[in-house]
Amino acid sequence: MTVRMTFCGVAALLLAGSVSAVPPAQTLVGGMHHLRWGTVREWDEFPLKPESTGLELTFDSTPNQAERTLRLRHRDLRQAWEVWLNDKKLFTLPRDEPESVTCWAIPPGSLREKANTLRIACAAKPPDAAATAAGAPVSDDVMIGDVEVIDLPRAAVxxxxxxxxxxxxxxxxxxxxxxxxxxxxxxxxxxxxxxxxxxxxxxxxxxxxxxxxxxxxxxxxxxxxxxxxxxxxxxxxxxxxxxxxxxxxxxxxxRRVVPTEGWVASDPHVHTFTFSRHGDATIEERLLTLAGEGIELPIATDHNLNIDYTDAARGTQTAPYLTPVTGNEVTTRIGHFNAFPMAKDGPLPDWRASTWGRIAESVAKARVGEQAVIILNHGRDIHAGFRPFDPVRHISPTGENLDGWDLPANAMEVINSGATLSEPMQLYRDWFGLLNRGKQITPIGSSDCHDVNRFIVGQARTYVKMRDADAGRLSSADAVHAFNEGRVLVSYGLIADLTVDGKFGPGDLVPAGAVDDLKLSVRVLGPEWTRAARVTLFVNGVAVRTDPITQPADKPEPAGLKYAATWTLPRPKHDVWLTVIAEGPGVTGAYWPAAKPYQATTSAWTPYVMGSCGAIRIDADESGTFDSAMAHATKIATAAGDDTAAAIKALKAMEATDGISTQAVAAQLAGLWRAQNPDTFVARIESQRAEASPAATRGFDEFIAAWNQSARARAAARQ
The missing domain is CATH 2.60.40.10 (Immunoglobulins)
Incomplete structure (x- = not known):
């Protein structure tokens, strides 16, 4: 259905809030109108039923011998919405979420004497089942209105x-x-x-x-x-x-209000239209946006290309503000992986690789130096019909790949501001599971930005622990080492930093020593235009403490330090890892708007900001190495053999002396039993449930729920 409206006459209008009249303008429709492409509501903020699928505006005019201007207001456009005048396409509105007022040229000879018709409609075709399964959107709710014709060329307006x-x-x-x-x-x-x-x-x-x-x-x-x-x-x-x-x-x-001395701001996932061929940012525009957002270490990750931004930095005079690193988004049919450093004219990783193992091999052959950073991008998104952490192939609580593939990455995006999730903690839970499985995985924040402003480059970013005195001459080797060690802070509007005993930070292995307690120094940082609401300590992926962060109503939001405290953690008896995550309400202002979820799983959406740190590992037994939850579970399973009661007793003993690690160990133990016999492991757990400790029960239940989800997904995939 298309709303059809007829308007006549010319009115002298006042631009909202102006102090003098603008040139004579003809209003075609006032106010904003809710239009929908598709059949289901995209977001809860829109009414259940739209006004129409498009606008058709009939109006009287006079032939235009010279260019005139069409001005209109629009919001929440994700698809291509086209504007046609008298059956000729004038333009396609920009795909962008913030409310915008744009002006467009009406070429000479486009308007007729008397009756004219302006039509606004979505050009997208309804997605078929295959497109929907591949992650294509099924609807687009938009607001369009305040349409007027101004009797002046666009440049003059x-x-x-x-x-x-x-x-x-x-x-x-x-x-x-x-x-x-x-x-x-x-x-x-x-x-x-x-x-x-x-x-x-x-x-x-x-x-x-x-x-x-x-x-x-x-x-x-x-x-x-x-x-x-x-x-x-x-x-x-x-x-x-x-x-x-x-x-x-x-x-x-x-004013520089967030202290980041000793940390370098990096966006490890950026694109240009020049080379990636989608989005709209040329390579020159990309360098200007990076410098304008304070990104000091951008990683060039155009699709399946090794691109060096150095010459563009010199040409735009932004070279003193940043050090570009040549990378490559290895864009395969089995996931997207950012790899760096690469040589500009060097070999390309194999983007046609059919297994994760072959991806890792090809990156190893193409990398520059002894080490490479390989980042799994947007692990919960579907591309080419494949989702790396889909329940079909992945069990989140234990980080297990059901196809037996080994993740070829040593880092993963936990926040991608260009592809946010409906559930902001989901990728963090995936990261927790991989750490508990014993994987050395660094958390990453990045923007995945292809545009000048549709998404903001560096909105999500990664702070890397390294020398930062000269942003134009940073050491890429030092950066690679810090990334691989996990010496990072992840920022999406906040920073959450953690220090143990005053000297150990993200990426460190802490010798627990003989002290009874660990002293944890927690800080939450951010500018005055973001707000923190709470900060949570996670031990082996389990939330053990959450502190609210409040500000008196009569005081402005602080800039810089928003929260600082010293927490005490009883000395663990078994090796564990720690991280903190800060959360707060999202920014909605046009100066830094949070994007809505890229592939939403619900029509409800609440914008958010977050900050977190890389894992700090506690060497509780002072062995000099770190034993993961999987390592502890393997020891229990090996010692107990087929004796389930003995394994449950070992978990109970662990909880009696050190309850903070038991839940993660129990989940890994359930995974080991599942691998032995998928048909009987639940019954095996149920037979001893009454004897299990509370933390072990939570770990078992967490794994069983994830396994049931995977089983349903695999059954559906076979149909």
Whole structure:
């Protein structure tokens, strides 16, 4: 169904909040209208039933001998929504979630005398069963409206006023790379008359200024302008009324508010349209966005190519602010893996590999140096019909691959801000299971960004423990070593840091010594424009303590340190690993909006921010090595043999002396019994359930639930 509306007459309109009239404009439809491609509601924030599948607007006009401008407002576009005038396609609206006001040229001769028809509809075809199974979306709820025709060329509409912006670093007083965001009174991004050049990357409502300076070309009106440089910096803003002919000067000073000394900001998953051929960021625009978001160590990961961003950094004069590393997103039909460092002109890993083992072999042959970082990307997303951590092949609590494949990665994304999950803890639970299985896996935050502004590069990022004095001359070898050791912090709007006994941090193996307790120093950091709500300590993947983080209502959100405390953990008797995760409400402002889930599993969505740290391993028995939950479970299983009661007794003894590790060990033990006999292992557990300790029971139940999910998925796949 398409809503059809007829409008006549010309009205002089006032742009929302402007102080003077804009050129005569003809309103085709006012207000916002809910349209839907598909049959099901995409998000709960939309009504159950849409107004229509599209808009068809009939209006009287006069032939246009010169270009005119079509202006409209839109929000939440994930599919290609096309605008047609008198049966000729004018343009496709940008796929983007934030509310935006965009202007488009109506070419000369497009309008007719009297009756004209403007049609807005989604160009996508309904997905078939195969496309849906491969992860294709099934619906798109959008808001489109406030459509008007202005009797001026687009360039004239968007150049009525000039606002000259300078963004200065507070500590030096010098201009610095930055992101400038422009919104109207409703918080919507607004079209600018600017175009991208060697120092500016421009999209609707956004300019990345490599030099920290930009002359914004705007229609007359009221705007709020924000200046920022990513997660570590303040976000000053100014609200301006500009009239036709105005030339306004506006200076912003950025403060570095999040202390990250000794840590380097890296985005290990970035793309360009130039080489990956989707998205919209050219290689020059990518370097400007990286510098504008404060990313010091970007990893170039265009699909199945070894790309070096160094020349582009020099050409855009961003080289002093970052050190590019050549990598490759090895994009296979059995998962996507970022691998680095690679040689620009060196061999390519085999993206046609049919097994994970062959992927690992090909990366080893192509890498530069003794070590490579291999990151499993978006492990819960479906690409080419394959999901690495699908229950068909993966049991999350124990990190077990049911096909017998060994994960070819030493790191995995736990947050991908360009492909967020409906359940933000799911990838963390997958990481927990792999650690408990004995895998040395580093947690990664990345943006997977292909665009200038549809998704924000470096929004999720990884802080790497290394020398950071000169961002333009960082050591890629040091970075690779730190990544592989797990010396990282993962940030998506927050940082959560953990130190044991004042000197051991992420990636360390802590000799427990003779002390009775471990002293845990916990910090949560973030700028004033994000908020932390709680921080949780996990031991072997089990939450053992959560502290709320509150701020008095009469005080502003703090910048920098949001929480600090010293916790005491009883000295464990068995080796365990620790991490902390901070969480808070997501950012919705157009200056840093959180993206909705990429492949949603529910229509409910609540934006969030998170921060976490790499695992700290506790060598409780002072053996000099770390024994995982799987190692402990194997010892119990070997000693007990077929005697289930003996194994349950061993778990009970473990809990009596050290309850914090028992749940993870019990889950791994259940996995071992499942591998021995999938048909009887549940009965084996049930036969001794009454004798099991509470933590062991939780571990058993966690594994059984995951196994039942896998069994159902495998049965469905066989049908």
């Amino acid at each position: 968007l150049s009525e006023a000039v606002v000259s912006v300078s963004v200065l670093a507070d500590e030096t007083g010098l201009a610095c790379p930055s992101r400038i965001t422009v919104t109207d009174e409703r918080g919507a991004l607004v079209d600018l008359g600017n175009k991208s050049d060697s120092h500016h990357a421009v999209r609707t409502g956004v300019v990345y200024a490599g030099t920290g300076k930009a002359d914004l070309l705007l229609a007359a009106g009221r705007y709020t302008i924000y200046a920022g440089r990513g997660f570590e910096y303040s976000l000053p803003s100014a609200t301006l009324d500009v009239r036709p002919g105005d030339k306004v000067q506006q200076t912003f000073r950025l």
